Amino acid sequence: MPQTHLAVGVDFGGTSVKIGVAFRGNVVDQAPPIATADFDGPDALIETIIEVVNELRQKHPRTAAVGVGVPGFVDFEKGMVHNLTNVPGWEGIKLKRILGDRLDLPVAVDNDANCMAYAEWKRGAGRGLDNLIAITLGTGVGGGVVANGAMVRGARFGAGEVGQMSIDYQGVRGTYGNLGALEEYVGNQQIAEMAHQAYEAAGEPRSESNCTPAELSRLARQGDAVALEVWDRVATKLASALMSCCWLLNPHAIIIGGGVAKAGELLFGPLTSHLYAQLSPPFKDHLMILPARFGNEAGMIGAAALSLDSAGMTYRP
Numbered sequence: 350m351p352q353t354h355l356a357v358g359v360d361f362g363g364t365s366v367k368i369g370v371a372f373r374g375n376v377v378d379q380a381p382p383i384a385t386a387d388f389d390g391p392d393a394l395i396e397t398i399i400e401v402v403n404e405l406r407q408k409h410p411r412t413a414a415v416g417v418g419v420p421g422f423v424d425f426e427k428g429m430v431h432n433l434t435n436v437p438g439w440e441g442i443k444l445k446r447i448l449g450d451r452l453d454l455p456v457a458v459d460n461d462a463n464c465m466a467y468a469e470w471k472r473g474a475g476r477g478l479d480n481l482i483a484i485t486l487g488t489g490v491g492g493g494v495v496a497n498g499a500m501v502r503g504a505r506f507g508a509g510e511v512g513q514m515s516i517d518y519q520g521v522r523g524t525y526g527n528l529g530a531l532e533e534y535v536g537n538q539q540i541a542e543m544a545h546q547a548y549e550a551a552g553e554p555r556s557e558s559n560c561t562p563a564e565l566s567r568l569a570r571q572g573d574a575v576a577l578e579v580w581d582r583v584a585t586k587l588a589s590a591l592m593s594c595c596w597l598l599n600p601h602a603i604i605i606g607g608g609v610a611k612a613g614e615l616l617f618g619p620l621t622s623h624l625y626a627q628l629s630p631p632f633k634d635h636l637m638i639l640p641a642r643f644g645n646e647a648g649m650i651g652a653a654a655l656s657l658d659s660a661g662m663t664y665r666p
Contacts, residue, residue, distance in 0.1 A: 354413040356657045357402050360461065360648030361385075361419040363435040363488075366394070368401050369646070370409045371653035374472030376646045380405060390438040399451050406452075414455040414660050415448060416652030418464030420491075425506045428458040434489075455660035461648050463500065463509060465641070466493025468651030469604045470500075471658070473642035478601040482594050483641070484511050486587075486609035490532035496598055516589040531590045535583050537562060537609065544579045551575050566612045580615045587616075588623035595624070595632050606641025613640070
């Protein structure tokens with residue numbers, strides 16, 4: 350008989366925690382988000398997460414596993430959170446063991462960008478592909494890598510951080526001391542700063558608050574020359590990092606999600622052109638540049654799928 354397991358996916362963001370029940374690439378039920386600012390430390394927040402998961406389990410008794418995606422460094426095998434981005438107090442938290450003991454279910458814990466990549470690989474735009482790179486473009490740049498049909502995690506589970514790759518060895522110093530990190534150039538704030546400077550140079554001053562990626566998309570679709578040029582510059586910088594990824598990993602596809610990717614062809618068009626111009630035929634003839642299938646639910650879907658697969662309960666339609 351086909352398996353009909355459900356799983357709970359927990360998507361731990363910098364400002365809120367989203368928890369939902371997923372099945373076959375869809376969130377079938379979701380609890381109200383939990384605001385992380387309402388909690389002083391991990392203990393009370395973990396307790397609230399457990400309460401919400403149990404409430405969902407009561408409604409969905411076929412729930413068989415729990416997956417958690419967090420924005421920080423995670424020891425995937427041990428399920429230990431070394432730290433969380435922008436959330437103080439989360440250091441050395443053995444989250445897999447805590448949740449497993451309290452919920453009496455299999456638990457998987459991974460980086461949130463890996464969960465997004467896993468969702469796209471198993472249930473989304475990259476389904477059926479053995480080699481892909483998935484990135485999410487937003488406040489920062491997250492990434493995950495699948496090579497030869499397996500997630501690439503690295504010696505200390507930190508692999509796939511495309512946003513920390515350098516596009517300029519003399520560039521802006523990043524959070525971790527790395528020079529020219531991609532996310533220092535194509536994050537939301539960095540794009541707004543780039544656009545602000547471009548409009549100043551064109552004699553058409555605009556505040557940074559009026560230079561968000563969403564506003565730049567609107568202006569570019571109306572034919573605004575400065576906005577179009579900014580998107581081309583963003584695509585050029587992104588292509589620089591992805592070119593290196595392609596020469597290193599030779600993927601079937603690059604899958605791009607996140608808020609910045611909502612620009613659509615304004616980003617994907619010049620990105621494809623700039624990227625293909627830097628690759629030889631064996632690397633680009635098969636290469637697909639794809640928009641992510643999943644939006645804000647990617648983290649929950651990926652974490653849920655990962656928890657089932659890690660427990661040996663993969664759903665196969």
